[in-house]
Amino acid sequence: MRLWGIVFIFALLIFSIHGSVVSFDITSSKVLEFSYTTVCKEQGITHPIIIEEKGPVLLDCMGSEVNVGEFCQKKFADDKRFLRGVVLSKEKKVLCQFGNEAVLKLNCDKEKEKIFCQDSRQGCLQLKNLYAFNLELVHHSLVEEVFNKKNISCYYQMKLSDDEIIKLNKDSSD
Known part of the structure; x- marks a missing residue:
């Protein structure tokens, strides 16, 4: 049930980023989530005390701008199915989405x-x-x-x- 909730939230986010999306259908969709802290630490910020959302795909980790799409792409470099990375501000999570x-x-x-x-x-x-x-x-x-x-x-x-x-x-x- 939790996965469907994430997919629903992700779909809402897609529509808020580009309000004119009529449809976005994915075959064999997979979504992985990461905390803001994890994303910042994996980008080399050792003690990310202050983390702010700067947009649907950007985080500010202690003054360093992190593109979450680039984070996901780097983390899953060998996965040909990578679609995109998105910030979920309410949940303070980053989602990496995949599909065929x-x-x-x-x-x-x-x-x-x-x-x-x-x-x-x-x-x-x-x-x-x-x-x-x-x-x-x-x-x-x-x-x-x-x-x-x-x-x-x-x-x-x-x-x-x-x-x-x-x-x-x-x-x-x-």
């Missing part, structure tokens, strides 16, 4: 999101750094919805090596 695939749909009507909607490929590549860091962009499109609303749609998938692809093909043919 992610589908993001963002509404283009608000001024701050229009930058992503000029060119779907460029927009999805920029959004990849916010939502699906280690995944590969495999499909992108601009879609006209009802009442002339435009959405950008991005599909990201885990990168596979040639050996992994051969193994998957072999396993599926058995």
Whole structure:
């Protein structure tokens, strides 16, 4: 039950960071949480007495700025499924999120999101750094919805090596 609570909180946070997110679906989602103190200590701050949230992805650890996405990426450097790191201010936690695939749909009507909607490929590549860091962009499109609303749609998938692809093909043919 605790995991679903974390996933729900994470979903709420996603919508507060980018209010125009229509949907963000993840296949094989995994979320790991860390205390602010743990994050600061692992970044080399020995006695992090004062820790403040500076934004949805930044902590101030005794005057040193820590990007939680970079923390998660460094901590899980070998995990190709890493999506992003986010600060949960109420819980004073950092969440590292992982998944095999992610589908993001963002509404283009608000001024701050229009930058992503000029060119779907460029927009999805920029959004990849916010939502699906280690995944590969495999499909992108601009879609006209009802009442002339435009959405950008991005599909990201885990990168596979040639050996992994051969193994998957072999396993599926058995």
